[in-house]
Amino acid sequence: xxxxxxxxxxxxxxxxxxxxxxxxxxxxxxxxxxxxxxxxxxxxxxxxxxxxxxxxxxxxxxxxxxxxxxxxxxxxxxxxxxxxxxxxxxxxxxxxxxxxxxxxxxxxxxxxxxxxxxxxxxxxxxxxxxxxxxxxxxxxx
Amino acid sequence: xxxxxxxxxxxxxxxxxxxxxxxxxxxxxxxxxxxxxxxxxxxxxxxxxxxxxxxxxxxxxxxxxxxxxxxxxxxxxxxxxxxxxxxxxxxxxxxxxxxxxxxxxxxxxxxxxxxxxxxxxxxxxxxxxxxxxxxxxxxxx
DNA sequence: TCAATTTTAATAAATATTATCAAAAAATAA
DNA sequence: TTATTTTTTGATAATATTTATTAAAATTGA
Numbered sequence: 001x002x003x004x005x006x007x008x009x010x011x012x013x014x015x016x017x018x019x020x021x022x023x024x025x026x027x028x029x030x031x032x033x034x035x036x037x038x039x040x041x042x043x044x045x046x047x048x049x050x051x052x053x054x055x056x057x058x059x060x061x062x063x064x065x066x067x068x069x070x071x072x073x074x075x076x077x078x079x080x081x082x083x084x085x086x087x088x089x090x091x092x093x094x095x096x097x098x099x100x101x102x103x104x105x106x107x108x109x110x111x112x113x114x115x116x117x118x119x120x121x122x123x124x125x126x127x128x129x130x131x132x133x134x135x136x137x138x139x140x141x
Numbered sequence: 142x143x144x145x146x147x148x149x150x151x152x153x154x155x156x157x158x159x160x161x162x163x164x165x166x167x168x169x170x171x172x173x174x175x176x177x178x179x180x181x182x183x184x185x186x187x188x189x190x191x192x193x194x195x196x197x198x199x200x201x202x203x204x205x206x207x208x209x210x211x212x213x214x215x216x217x218x219x220x221x222x223x224x225x226x227x228x229x230x231x232x233x234x235x236x237x238x239x240x241x242x243x244x245x246x247x248x249x250x251x252x253x254x255x256x257x258x259x260x261x262x263x264x265x266x267x268x269x270x271x272x273x274x275x276x277x278x279x280x281x282x
Numbered sequence: 283t284c285a286a287t288t289t290t291a292a293t294a295a296a297t298a299t300t301a302t303c304a305a306a307a308a309a310t311a312a
Numbered sequence: 313t314t315a316t317t318t319t320t321t322g323a324t325a326a327t328a329t330t331t332a333t334t335a336a337a338a339t340t341g342a
Contacts, residue, residue: 018288019287019288019289019338019339019340020339020340021288021289021290021338021339022338023289023290024289039329039330052291053290053291054290054291054292054293055291055329055330056290056291056292056293056330056331056332057289057290057291059329059330059331060289060290060331061289063330063331073218073219075216075217075218076216077214077216077265078214080329081216091252096262106252107252108252110251110252111232111247111248111249111251111252111266112268115268115270119270119271119272119273119276120268120269120270121237121269121270121271122268122269122270123266123267123268123269124218124265124266124267124269125252125264125265125266125267126264126265126266127253127256127261127263127264128261128262128263128264128265129256129260129261129262129263130260130262131260132260135260159319160307160308160309160318160319160320161308161309162307162308162319162320162321164320164321165320180298180299193322194321194322195321195322195323195324196298196299196322197299197300197301197321197322197323197324198320198321198322200298200299200300201300201320201321202320204300221298
């Protein structure tokens, strides 16, 4: 059970001049805890502790936080859009079997060589495949 | 004006045991012509020549052709999902200003080094930035 | 505490996608 | 060619998803 550093989450909102509300802190803490979440997963988790929170509030806050560069939007084939806390660049490995998403620290300087620094704003790199856990399971069959 | 090779499009469908219909050929020819299209763009173009074609038919065929590996689904931040003919790997450059999508021939062997060949099924690489045309326009202001 | 501003919840409205099914079309066999 | 089987289409209903609206509540700074 991870201890949530709410002061840190508050500072993220303050930096962007977004008001600190329990709803926003709860959304952020869940995303921090789970790593990558889509709207439905968020709504499901949130209903456990904040049964009154409106789905519209989640949609609104997610989009505000994406616009303000607090959250990163990850669009994945055959899945709902996922959100994660914005962090240093990393790629994602997506298991097409169990749907799990893993962060990958990959150096992408080799593919950005030819590009003008100023013209590149961000990079999304997704590698689809079968994760180790699923691979093992398959071998047992 | 590109000449469409319908025999080639038919062979694509035949290989996957999908029946050849005017609707499917038209969808494929448009995607071949435009490169990357979303459902709305397709519907708009299709209405010009096949005003009677149902939106449901487009949705159905797109998903059938994605499932059969004829089309590739490209999910892009802040945009509707785009579809392209499946081809050899290439990355996409997405201009965040004019929304244009460019194919990029980038060698990604350098980032796949650490991976077990068997565990990787596909890779999506998207580079977001400002395209040359938009860069020039900005300099003029 | 008070006032200005933002955010929330509830819900309506708008969009987007999928399911249903009878009729039409395509492929295959006779 | 024609008949038969199977698939696909179009229309539309049903779902699902997302955005807009607005009064009430909460947050922030003075």
